[in-house]
Amino acid sequence: xxxxxxxxxxxxxxxxxxxxxxxxxxxxxxxxxxxxxxxxxxxxxxxxxxxxxxxxxxxxxxxxxxxxxxxxxxxxxxxxxxxxxxxxxxxxxxxxxxxxxxxxxxxxxxxxxxxxxxxxxxxxxxxxxxxxxxxxxxxxxxxxxxxxxxxxxxxxxxxxxxxxxxxxxxxxxxxxxxxxxxxxxxxxxxxxxxxxxxxxxxxxxxxxxxxxxxxxxxxxxxxxxxxxxxxxxxxxxxxxxxxxxxxxxxxxxxxxxxxxxxxxxxxxxxxxxxxxxxxxxxxxxxxxxx
Ligand code: 5GP
Numbered sequence: 001x002x003x004x005x006x007x008x009x010x011x012x013x014x015x016x017x018x019x020x021x022x023x024x025x026x027x028x029x030x031x032x033x034x035x036x037x038x039x040x041x042x043x044x045x046x047x048x049x050x051x052x053x054x055x056x057x058x059x060x061x062x063x064x065x066x067x068x069x070x071x072x073x074x075x076x077x078x079x080x081x082x083x084x085x086x087x088x089x090x091x092x093x094x095x096x097x098x099x100x101x102x103x104x105x106x107x108x109x110x111x112x113x114x115x116x117x118x119x120x121x122x123x124x125x126x127x128x129x130x131x132x133x134x135x136x137x138x139x140x141x142x143x144x145x146x147x148x149x150x151x152x153x154x155x156x157x158x159x160x161x162x163x164x165x166x167x168x169x170x171x172x173x174x175x176x177x178x179x180x181x182x183x184x185x186x187x188x189x190x191x192x193x194x195x196x197x198x199x200x201x202x203x204x205x206x207x208x209x210x211x212x213x214x215x216x217x218x219x220x221x222x223x224x225x226x227x228x229x230x231x232x233x234x235x236x237x238x239x240x241x242x243x244x245x246x247x248x249x250x251x252x253x254x255x256x257x258x259x260x261x262x263x264x265x266x267x268x269x270x271x272x273x274x275x276x277x278x279x280x281x282x283x284x285x286x287x288x289x290x
Contacts, residue, residue: 022052029053030064036200040103041193044096047088054089058082058099065103076102097175097192101220104178104196113199114289115221117207119214120229121259122184123241125275129229130208132282138289140203142195145171148186151246161191179209179216184254188213204289211265225288228269232276 007015029046032038043061047054062073077084080098082091091099104115116139120126133139145161147168156162163171168187171177180189190207198205207217217224231237237259241252266272271288275281 022055025050025052026056026060029056030060033061033064036202039193039197039200040096040100041196044088054087056088058086058088058091059084061088062099093175100175100192100196101178104192104199104221105223113202114204115195115199115207115217115224116204116285116288117209117214117217117224117226118229118285119209119211119226119262119269120275121231121237121262122255123237123244123259124229124231125240125278125281126208126229128278129275129281129285130206132278133206133285136282136286138204138286139206140198140201141206141208142190142198144188144190144207144209145177145180146186146188148188178220179213181210181212181216183210183212184251184258190217206285211262211268215268225271226269227285228266228272229281230263230266230272230274232274234263 029038029043033043040061043053043056047056059073059077062068062076063070065073068076074084077086080095080102082095082099118126118130130141134141143157143159143161145163145168147163147165148160150156150160150162154160154162165187168180168189171189171191172180176191176193177189178192178195180187188209190209190213195205195207207213209217211228214226218226231240238256241247241255241259247255273281273284
C-alpha cells in the first residue's frame with residue numbers, strides 16, 4: 001500500500017504547465033463573459049470541446065456575469081438547485097435551460113435592449129412589419145426554426161431555418177428553443193442561444209411568432225412586451241390571405257379558423273396595434289424601445 005504514486009519530475013512539470021494553461025483559459029472565458037462577448041451557449045459550446053472549460057465551476061461562470069456578483073450568483077444556484085461545487089460538465093439539461101434564461105434576464109437588467117414579441121393572425125402583415133424593423137437597424141429580428149417547407153421566395157437561414165421533424169425534435173430535446181409551438185400542422189421555434197446573444201449585445205430583439213409561443217416567452221421572461229397586431233377589418237384579412245395564393249383552399253380555411261382563435265386571444269397581450277398602416281406600426285414599435 002502506500003500513498004499516491006510518485007510522479008517523475010517531468011510528469012509533474014507537465015501537469016503544472018497544463019494546470020496553469022487551464023487557469024489562464026478560464027480567466028479568458030470569465031473576462032469574455034464579463035465584457036458581454038460570450039453567452040452561456042458560447043461557454044457551453046466551448047466546454048463541449050475543451051476540458052479546461054468543462055471543468056470550470058458554475059459559480060465562477062455566474063459570478064463573471066456583469067450585474068450578478070457573488071451573493072446573487074450563490075442565491076441563484078440555490079434557486080436553480082445547482083450544487084455550489086457543480087462544474088459546467090456536470091449540469092443537467094434543465095439546469096442549462098434555466099441558466100440560459102437567467103442570462104437573458106440579467107442581460108436585460110444591464111443592457112438597454114428590449115424584447116418585443118409580435119403576434120397576430122396569419123396574413124395580418126407581421127412579417128412585413130418585422131422586415132421593416134430589421135431594415136430600420138433598431139431591432140435584431142430572430143430567425144425561427146420550422147418544419148414547414150420553404151415557400152418559393154424564402155431563403156434558408158434568412159426567413160427561417162428549415163429543418164426536418166427529426167432535427168426539430170432533437171433541438172426540442174436539447175432544450176435549444178426559448179419557445180416552440182405547433183401551428184397549422186407544422187412546428188416553429190425560437191432558438192434561445194441567438195436571442196440571448198443579441199440581448200447581451202444590447203440589441204432590441206423582435207420575435208415574430210404565434211400566440212402560444214408568445215405566452216411561453218412571457219412566462220419565462222416577464223420583461224417581454226407582447227404586441228398583438230390586428231387587421232383593420234376581418235374582411236381585409238380574408239382578402240390578404242386569398243391574395244397570398246400560396247395555400248390550398250383547405251389550408252386557407254384552416255388558417256382562417258386559427259386567425260379567428262388568435263383574435264379572440266388578443267386580451268392576453270400588453271398592447272394591441274391595428275395594422276392600418278405599416279409605417280405607423282413600425283414607428284410605434286420603435287417608440288417602445290426608448
Ligand atoms: P408562416 O408559416 O406563415 O411563416 O408562419 C405561421 C405562424 O407561425 C405565424 O403566425 C408566425 O408568426 C408563427 N411563427 C413563426 N416563427 C415562430 C416561432 O419561432 N415560434 C412560434 N411559436 N411561432 C412562430
